[in-house]
Amino acid sequence: MPDTRILIRNGHVIDTEPEPFARRDTDVLIEDGRIVAVGSELSADGATVIDATDRIVLPGFVDTHRHVWQSALRGAAVDTDLGAYLGLLAQCGPKFGPQDVHTATLAGALECLDSGITTQLDYSHIAYSPEHADAAIDALHTAGLRAVYGYGTPVTGGGSLDDVRRIRTERLADDNALVTMAYAPLGPSFTPIEVVAGEWKVADELDLPVTFHVAATPVNPQPIFTLRDAGLLREKILYVHGNTLGDDELKLIADSGAAASAAPGAEAMLGNNSPVAGRLKRLGVTTGLGVDAVTSAPGDMFSLMRAALLASQIVDNPRMTCGDVLKMATLGGAAALGLADRIGSLRPGKQADVILLRLDDLNCLTAERDPIAAVVTAAHPHNVDTVLVAGQVVKTAGRLLHADFGQVIQDLRATAAAVSGL
Known part of the structure; x- marks a missing residue:
């Protein structure tokens, strides 16, 4: 259980609502897992105090799209294209047993927490059986992060609508829990x-949000127009990628009240056409950032923010700012997942998903003049000192508190050897 009362004292606080802004010498007070006040010289009576001097304090990052089970295949699809990546999944995916899925998902979720990602949509297209699905969900619970389990269809087939119904009714029925479902x-x-x-009918029956990869393909060169013509455009949809879609289709997404996830690292590595994050912002689409696949791209939000920012400087007009990108990584991602009422900013009343970054590390020294720019352009995962999820400290003094971290490392190496011959 989280401490009843926590005071984060004297930090360089970045909030993101309505837009990112920073202020010095500021406290964040947490009670019963929720933020109750942000200000100066707040009372520490009865509180566990976290000294945030020389720390940036900000909302935890939100990763809106990642195949977390692929932590066992890290770096296996670089210097290649989308076709080769899909071939890798078809070759290695069926070798994953339920225990392998649990191991890889747990390791990937802990990687998220270690780098300051407190919320993660796990697009888990590894549900070859009910046992595979249960293993992934168990791992997300064990890790202790906030997660949306996306019940996906494996590349080589598998999964069933009956099992989607089972998971929804028996395992993930509570939409206010730490682990929810899509x-x-x-x-x-x-x-x-x-x-x-x-599929949409099943999602409506179960009151589930829907997420899927979207692109212009031979099967459907204009998928958003097709959804519109079929009366299937709606809110509670998270479109992933969309780099090959025209502005007219992206505008339909915005007008429908749906959201998008851009994965600038993986999209660039796998040749998914030109960057899309800046276009999504310009066209008014609620947008979050996603790692997608550590087979092809970095697994931390700092790398994603830099990829989005640098790409914007080349292809977008107007160019995105550091504030734009940081918002995508926090409040924008929360809104894309339908969670903006509970996470993504430091507004009192929201759940306390908070991270602290060290300003006294060499790469962040003198960054006090613009902490937002420092987070986006200079910081990296090793600067993440402290992580809280719903008021529970899961990382402190630069170390994860997961009890079996050493065993997770050994298990992941064994799984990688089993599924890919490492």
Whole structure:
């Protein structure tokens, strides 16, 4: 259980609502897992005090799209293209047993927490059986991060609508819990619209948000128009990528009240066409950032923010700012997941998902003049000193508090050897 009362004292606090802004010498007071006050010289009576002198304090990062089980295949699909990446999944995915899924998902979730990602949408397209799905969910619970489990369809087939119903009714029925659920079908870019309509019907029946990869493909060169014509555009959809879609289709996403996840690292590495994050912002689409696949790209939000910012300087007009990108990594991601009422900023009343970065590390020294720029352009995972999820400290003094961290490392190495011959 989290401490009843925690005071984060005297930090360089960055809030993100309505837009990112920073202030010095500021405290954050947490009670019963929620933020109750942000200000100067707040009372420490009865509180555990975390000294944030020489620390940047900000909301935890939100990763809106990651195949977490691929932590066992890190770096296996670089210097290649999307086709080779999909081939890798078809080759290695069926070798994952339920225990391998648990191991890889737990390791990937802990990697998130270690780098300051407190919320993660796990697009888990490894549900070859009910046992595989249960293993992934168990791992997310064990890790202690906030997660949305996206029940996905494996590349080589598997999973079932009956099991989607089972998970929803028996395991993830509470939408206010730390681990919640989404449905992650193949979607209109890869399946006929009749199939999509049936999947949407199941999502409506179970009151689940939907997320899927979207692109112009031979199956459907204009998938958003197809959804519109079928009456299937709606809120509670998270579109992933969309680099090959025209502005007119992206505008339809915005007008429908849906959201998007841009994965600038993986999209660049796998040749998914030009960057999309800046276009999404310009067209008014609620947008978060996603790692996507550590097979092809870095697994931390700092790298993603830099990728999005640098790409914007080349292709976007107007260019995105550091504040724009930081908002995508926090409040924008929370909104994309339908969680902006509980996370993504330091507004009193929200759950206390908070991270502290060291300003006295060499790469962040003298960054007090612009902490927002420092987070986006200079910081990296090793600067993450402290992490709280719903008021629970899960990392302190630069070390994760997970009890079996050493065993997780050994287990992941064994899984990697089993599924890929390492």
